[in-house]
Amino acid sequence: MKDLYPSRIKGMPSILERKDPIIHNSNKGDGPLNAQELDFYEDNGYLFMPNFFSEEEVTILQQELRRNMQDNKDSDEKYVVRESGGDEIRSVFDVHNNDEFFHNLSSHERLVHIAQQLLGSQVYINQSRINFKPGFKGKDFYWHSDFETWHMEDGMPNMRAVSCSIILTDNYSYNGPLLLIPGSHRYYVQCVGETPENHFEQSLKMQNIGVPDHDSINWLLQKGGRIDSATGPAGSVLFFESNTMHGSNSNVSPMPRSNVFFVFNSVENKLVEPFANITPRPEFIANRTNIQPIEPKSWDITKKKVTLHP
Amino acid sequence: MKDLYPSRIKGMPSILERKDPIIHNSNKGDGPLNAQELDFYEDNGYLFMPNFFSEEEVTILQQELRRNMQDNKDSDEKYVVRESGGDEIRSVFDVHNNDEFFHNLSSHERLVHIAQQLLGSQVYINQSRINFKPGFKGKDFYWHSDFETWHMEDGMPNMRAVSCSIILTDNYSYNGPLLLIPGSHRYYVQCVGETPENHFEQSLKMQNIGVPDHDSINWLLQKGGRIDSATGPAGSVLFFESNTMHGSNSNVSPMPRSNVFFVFNSVENKLVEPFANITPRPEFIANRTNIQPIEPKSWDITKKKVTLHP
Numbered sequence: 001m002k003d004l005y006p007s008r009i010k011g012m013p014s015i016l017e018r019k020d021p022i023i024h025n026s027n028k029g030d031g032p033l034n035a036q037e038l039d040f041y042e043d044n045g046y047l048f049m050p051n052f053f054s055e056e057e058v059t060i061l062q063q064e065l066r067r068n069m070q071d072n073k074d075s076d077e078k079y080v081v082r083e084s085g086g087d088e089i090r091s092v093f094d095v096h097n098n099d100e101f102f103h104n105l106s107s108h109e110r111l112v113h114i115a116q117q118l119l120g121s122q123v124y125i126n127q128s129r130i131n132f133k134p135g136f137k138g139k140d141f142y143w144h145s146d147f148e149t150w151h152m153e154d155g156m157p158n159m160r161a162v163s164c165s166i167i168l169t170d171n172y173s174y175n176g177p178l179l180l181i182p183g184s185h186r187y188y189v190q191c192v193g194e195t196p197e198n199h200f201e202q203s204l205k206m207q208n209i210g211v212p213d214h215d216s217i218n219w220l221l222q223k224g225g226r227i228d229s230a231t232g233p234a235g236s237v238l239f240f241e242s243n244t245m246h247g248s249n250s251n252v253s254p255m256p257r258s259n260v261f262f263v264f265n266s267v268e269n270k271l272v273e274p275f276a277n278i279t280p281r282p283e284f285i286a287n288r289t290n291i292q293p294i295e296p297k298s299w300d301i302t303k304k305k306v307t308l309h310p
Numbered sequence: 311m312k313d314l315y316p317s318r319i320k321g322m323p324s325i326l327e328r329k330d331p332i333i334h335n336s337n338k339g340d341g342p343l344n345a346q347e348l349d350f351y352e353d354n355g356y357l358f359m360p361n362f363f364s365e366e367e368v369t370i371l372q373q374e375l376r377r378n379m380q381d382n383k384d385s386d387e388k389y390v391v392r393e394s395g396g397d398e399i400r401s402v403f404d405v406h407n408n409d410e411f412f413h414n415l416s417s418h419e420r421l422v423h424i425a426q427q428l429l430g431s432q433v434y435i436n437q438s439r440i441n442f443k444p445g446f447k448g449k450d451f452y453w454h455s456d457f458e459t460w461h462m463e464d465g466m467p468n469m470r471a472v473s474c475s476i477i478l479t480d481n482y483s484y485n486g487p488l489l490l491i492p493g494s495h496r497y498y499v500q501c502v503g504e505t506p507e508n509h510f511e512q513s514l515k516m517q518n519i520g521v522p523d524h525d526s527i528n529w530l531l532q533k534g535g536r537i538d539s540a541t542g543p544a545g546s547v548l549f550f551e552s553n554t555m556h557g558s559n560s561n562v563s564p565m566p567r568s569n570v571f572f573v574f575n576s577v578e579n580k581l582v583e584p585f586a587n588i589t590p591r592p593e594f595i596a597n598r599t600n601i602q603p604i605e606p607k608s609w610d611i612t613k614k615k616v617t618l619h620p
Contacts, residue, residue: 135524136452136524136527140450140559140560140562141562142446142562143562172537173483173484173539174483174489174537174539174559176559179484179562179563214445214446214564217446217564218564221564227482227484227563229483229484247562248562249450249484249486249559249560249561249562249563250450250559250560251559252450252451252452252453252489252557252558252559253489253537253559254524254527254528254531
């Protein structure tokens with residue numbers, strides 16, 4: 001398969017134009033997002049929806065997040081990622097596979113229909129996780145495009161995926177919210193350097209390969225004109241395009257941050273061999289086997305009761 | 311001299327009530343700040359004044375900051391502090407002593423009259439520096455009260471000093487602005503642990519002694535109800551009380567931050583022996599000899615022309 005987005009080649013970095021549509025639906029109106037929301041997503045590469053989930057739903061989601069963390073307290077599964085130099089859980093991956101509640105959440109029609117509308121096809125979960133960023137000592141995360149990693153290390157061919165972050169703690173400007181460069185999804189920043197084998201074991205904690213250079217970030221910022229912060233109350237949901245440049249500052253504030261993170265990928269954009277010529281990353285980071293399109297389900301989160309669509 | 315604010319004693323931390331006034335002037339109206347500004351300072355422990363300096367003045371101030379950095383590029387003076395693991399200058403201390411322009415700036419009547427109004431006496435500069443926090447990799451700084459350090463390591467007896475930060479780059483919420491806990495200046499957080507000799511050589515880069523515990527920060531936040539960010543355009547000035555709890559997050563954004571920092575101390579609050587029973591820190595960090603009250607000067611920054619008051 002032709003590599004539309006080469007990266008991690010030696011020498012100087014360069015910036016390529018995006019070769020895929022941003023909204024893949026030929027009938028854009030076919031879904032829950034209205035024209036204004038679609039335009040915002042297309043222009044900026046993300047859409048922030050405050051209070052997407054109600055207070056009652058947030059209470060349940062928070063309980064389930066804590067319950068999952070508790071379930072995994074003593075786990076030595078690879079999908080449980082702990083803080084560097086500590087025992088505290090930072091993320092639990094693959095929750096759409098290994099946890100019934102989050103499996104059901106990942107197929108909730110309110111989320112899935114949006115992903116389908118943006119990607120113009122049936123979708124599946126390529127990656128899922130719950131994240132816990134503690135107060136006082138949350139680390140920063142340098143600028144990156146998720147797509148660059150998914151393309152090079154997982155073999156995602158095209159920019160036809162969308163990340164969905166369900167925010168479960170209030171995000172203030174000062175507790176390390178996600179920062180995004182609007183418009184950056186239209187450009188692909190080639191990174192310098194080759195990818196070592198098993199890079200993911202490091203990169204889940206600290207990114208050092210697939211890192212955009214300062215000039216490219218400055219260039220994107222020049223183009224986009226600003227940095228946006230995903231701030232808002234618990235229950236807000238952020239959809240952001242696979243290639244949108246994002247990062248976050250540290251969090252010295254006492255307020256922790258937690259969220260649920262689903263990557264919806266188009267069933268027409270399934271993973272192939274990694275473009276970096278390495279062994280594919282494990283299934284818990286990038287699902288490549290047993291891919292089934294999600295059947296969207298209507299269910300009441302506060303009752304944890306799933307009813308299949310009629 | 312009786313130690314009103316003991317700290318760094320072994321065992322459990324505790325929180326003491328402030329024993330000094332916040333505004334020391336018996337005739338509060340005697341100065342440039344109006345009643346509303348004074349009330350805000352008294353309640354919150356800081357006062358942020360947007361666009362205190364004009365654009366033309368900011369241009370000169372920025373030029374002079376860069377000129378000073380350039381002058382000190384190859385300096386091996388102790389007052390030039392570089393990034394850990396790098397050669398870049400992070401701060402130049404004692405600029406009111408070693409640089410004519412910043413000496414004059416430190417005696418500018420627009421600043422000094424405010425300090426005098428708050429401290430109710432003549433004032434002098436206890437510490438000065440210019441700071442440069444680079445984009446992309448600006449480090450975070452954990453919560454601290456400057457007074458705790460000045461008291462324990464420098465022997466400042468009372469809370470009768472005010473810091474003045476002249477902001478020379480636009481401060482956004484996402485490029486590591488100063489964060490403050492409103493109302494925290496009313497409480498003194500005792501820290502745990504003893505102070506080693508020459509602690510300052512480390513603490514200028516990374517604070518590890520004199521660090522408040524998490525519970526105390528949570529308690530202050532509970533009391534204050536919020537965290538405020540000192541965001542605003544270049545040319546804004548922040549006055550904050552010596553004991554106001556503050557910190558900052560890292561800065562992954564491309565936007566650097568620089569400022570000029572003066573600590574005005576009351577001439578009635580001169581340094582004595584450090585309360586931590588250590589050798590006093592060097593003069594470039596804490597002036598203790600040749601203390602002269604500042605004679606406020608009226609001068610035009612854009613003309614760099616100093617005229618003594620008639």
